[in-house]
Amino acid sequence: MTAYLASLMVFAGINALLALGLNVVWGLGGMVNLGLAGFFALGAYASALLCLRLGWPMPLAGLAAVGVAAALGAVLAAVTARLKGDYLALVTLGFAQVVQLVAANERWLTNGTDGISGVPGPWRSLLAPVQFDLLCMAVCWGLVAVCFAALTRLAASPFARVLRAIREDEMVAAVAGKRVLWFKIRAFALGAGASGLAGAIYVHFNGYVAPDTLDVLLTLNVVLALTLGGTGRMAGAVVGALVLEALTEGTRFTGDALQALSPVQIASVREAMIGIVLVLVLRLRPQGLLPETPRIMALETRAGR
Amino acid sequence: MEGAILALPAIGFNAVYAVLRFANFAVGSIATIGAFAGWMANTALGWPVAPSLLAAFFVAGIVGVVSDEAALRPLRRSGPLTTAIASVALGIILENVVRFGFGNDPRGFTLPVYRDWRGFGLHVGPQQVRDAGASVVAMAALFAFLAFTRAGKTMRAVADNPMLASLKGIDAVRIGRIASFVGLGLVGFGGMLIALDTQVDPLTGFRVLLSVFAAAVVGGLGSIPGAVMGAFLIGIGEEMSLLVLPATYRGAVGFLAILLMLSFRPAGLLGQRA
Numbered sequence: 079m080t081a082y083l084a085s086l087m088v089f090a091g092i093n094a095l096l097a098l099g100l101n102v103v104w105g106l107g108g109m110v111n112l113g114l115a116g117f118f119a120l121g122a123y124a125s126a127l128l129c130l131r132l133g134w135p136m137p138l139a140g141l142a143a144v145g146v147a148a149a150l151g152a153v154l155a156a157v158t159a160r161l162k163g164d165y166l167a168l169v170t171l172g173f174a175q176v177v178q179l180v181a182a183n184e185r186w187l188t189n190g191t192d193g194i195s196g197v198p199g200p201w202r203s204l205l206a207p208v209q210f211d212l213l214c215m216a217v218c219w220g221l222v223a224v225c226f227a228a229l230t231r232l233a234a235s236p237f238a239r240v241l242r243a244i245r246e247d248e249m250v251a252a253v254a255g256k257r258v259l260w261f262k263i264r265a266f267a268l269g270a271g272a273s274g275l276a277g278a279i280y281v282h283f284n285g286y287v288a289p290d291t292l293d294v295l296l297t298l299n300v301v302l303a304l305t306l307g308g309t310g311r312m313a314g315a316v317v318g319a320l321v322l323e324a325l326t327e328g329t330r331f332t333g334d335a336l337q338a339l340s341p342v343q344i345a346s347v348r349e350a351m352i353g354i355v356l357v358l359v360l361r362l363r364p365q366g367l368l369p370e371t372p373r374i375m376a377l378e379t380r381a382g383r
Numbered sequence: 384m385e386g387a388i389l390a391l392p393a394i395g396f397n398a399v400y401a402v403l404r405f406a407n408f409a410v411g412s413i414a415t416i417g418a419f420a421g422w423m424a425n426t427a428l429g430w431p432v433a434p435s436l437l438a439a440f441f442v443a444g445i446v447g448v449v450s451d452e453a454a455l456r457p458l459r460r461s462g463p464l465t466t467a468i469a470s471v472a473l474g475i476i477l478e479n480v481v482r483f484g485f486g487n488d489p490r491g492f493t494l495p496v497y498r499d500w501r502g503f504g505l506h507v508g509p510q511q512v513r514d515a516g517a518s519v520v521a522m523a524a525l526f527a528f529l530a531f532t533r534a535g536k537t538m539r540a541v542a543d544n545p546m547l548a549s550l551k552g553i554d555a556v557r558i559g560r561i562a563s564f565v566g567l568g569l570v571g572f573g574g575m576l577i578a579l580d581t582q583v584d585p586l587t588g589f590r591v592l593l594s595v596f597a598a599a600v601v602g603g604l605g606s607i608p609g610a611v612m613g614a615f616l617i618g619i620g621e622e623m624s625l626l627v628l629p630a631t632y633r634g635a636v637g638f639l640a641i642l643l644m645l646s647f648r649p650a651g652l653l654g655q656r657a
Binding site (some may be wrong): 110 | 405406407454457458463465467468469471472473474475476478479480482483487488494592593596597600630631632634635637638641642645646649651
């Protein structure tokens with residue numbers, strides 16, 4: 079049971095990192111990024127391959143994974159700088175699909191659809207499975223805490239102020255002398271880096287990565303986590319990831335109703351649930367559990383008006 | 384041949400975009416539903432291909448309208464992006480409804496087998512020619528619908544200028560439903576053609592989603608003739624790519640086309656929206 083809960087918390091932490099990354103790009107910058115699964119995949123594969131093929135130590139490989147994902151994020155942001163809304167959604171979704179294609183086809187590098195197995199985890203061979211899960215949980219949430227603290231500071235910085243301005247009206251930000259493209263690139267790289275980190279944690283915890291785990295459902299999960307928590311606030315991203323994990327795991331315990339179904343059917347019910355909850359949240363509480371306080375209102379409250 | 388098959392889902396996507404003004408990412412799953420409906424008609428009821436295609440059209444159209452009413456219409460006032468994201472979720476829901484009912488195993492149609500036609504050093508499968516023919520007939524029917532019927536004309540009016548159309552007393556909600564039915568029905572029709580060419584499983588439509596988007600974007604979002612043209616260009620591009628890339632990278636051609644098009648001419652070849 080402890081091991082189960084610990085591994086749940088690892089997955090919740092991974093989703094929290096992805097949601098934090100998305101929050102920088104989407105919540106602050108207003109750029110929709112449906113390519114999260116692509117950056118996640120880049121991080122996972124980069125870290126796994128650097129460890130296995132080149133024998134890099136895990137922290138270094140993880141750092142490199144963040145770098146790879148961030149670099150590609152910057153490139154994608156530069157290429158798509160002029161796109162907004164549904165156009166951007168289309169391109170980023172396509173990006174993730176291309177990453178998945180590459181992972182499935184470049185057998186010499188990624189071992190194709192069989193995926194990469196035997197990825198080392200921290201002291202996996204020395205620890206009992208429960209201890210390993212607990213250690214991973216600690217590492218994962220330690221990193222979530224670091225990212226959370228850093229991004230919360232960032233959200234209060236002038237950098238984030240400009241991003242919010244770009245989100246509300248790009249033209250105004252440009253007229254105010256802000257280099258919109260440069261801000262967008264940095265925000266995207268930051269978000270992609272966080273996704274890459276999530277991917278690296280995933281692969282070292284799981285020991286295995288294959289292209290079919292990296293599909294659009296992963297992205298949708300994170301979009302849901304962030305929408306649920308509230309876009310624009312870093313706490314919203316973390317809370318959303320935790321609530322989502324509780325929700326999806328809760329469906330495991332729906333009792334006998336699901337016992338009669340085949341494994342494929344149970345999986346399909348769980349996947350459909352994610353979709354249904356997202357549609358319901360968008361409809362009933364689009365601002366999420368912890369909505370972003372508009373800045374003017376916050377300033378007025380502070381001034382005691 | 385590839386282009387003729389892509390054209391229908393691309394047209395459907397653009398028809399919905401033109402009237403309701405959001406990118407409906409659920410088209411992949413709607414195509415899958417069309418494929419399954421046609422497959423059921425063909426194997427369980429023993430219908431030949433042509434009426435099975437009609438079954439694909441009607442089932443996909445009805446599922447499309449009902450799911451749109453239930454999930455997406457209340458969200459439209461929150462903006463096109465919210466609706467588009469919800470449509471990704473809707474696509475996942477529909478895909479899993481299909482998976483729940485039919486499982487993941489690939490299935491095939493019961494078709495009479497023909498010998499390939501040969502000539503001029505080429506092999507042509509009669510099935511492919513028939514698929515392309517079916518696609519052309521469906522397109523002709525759509526153009527006739529848009530040009531000659533009252534519903535078709537009002538649809539074009541709403542697509543052209545929703546404000547003016549509402550001043551003229553056109554009920555936008557009703558026209559939206561018709562657009563969803565016809566557009567998503569065509570997506571289902573195309574989905575069955577795709578399945579005839581490949582196989583029927585819960586991801587049949589999703590696999591060609593990127594190519595369909597590419598066709599729609601290259602032609603111009605919201606433009607129906609554009610979708611036809613885009614589909615043929617993407618189809619030809621994907622075939623040509625076989626000369627330099629392994630076959631599995633076909634999908635990447637679509638992504639590249641989308642990127643190039645959006646960078647240099649976001650409105651598409653025949654589109655108006657900048």
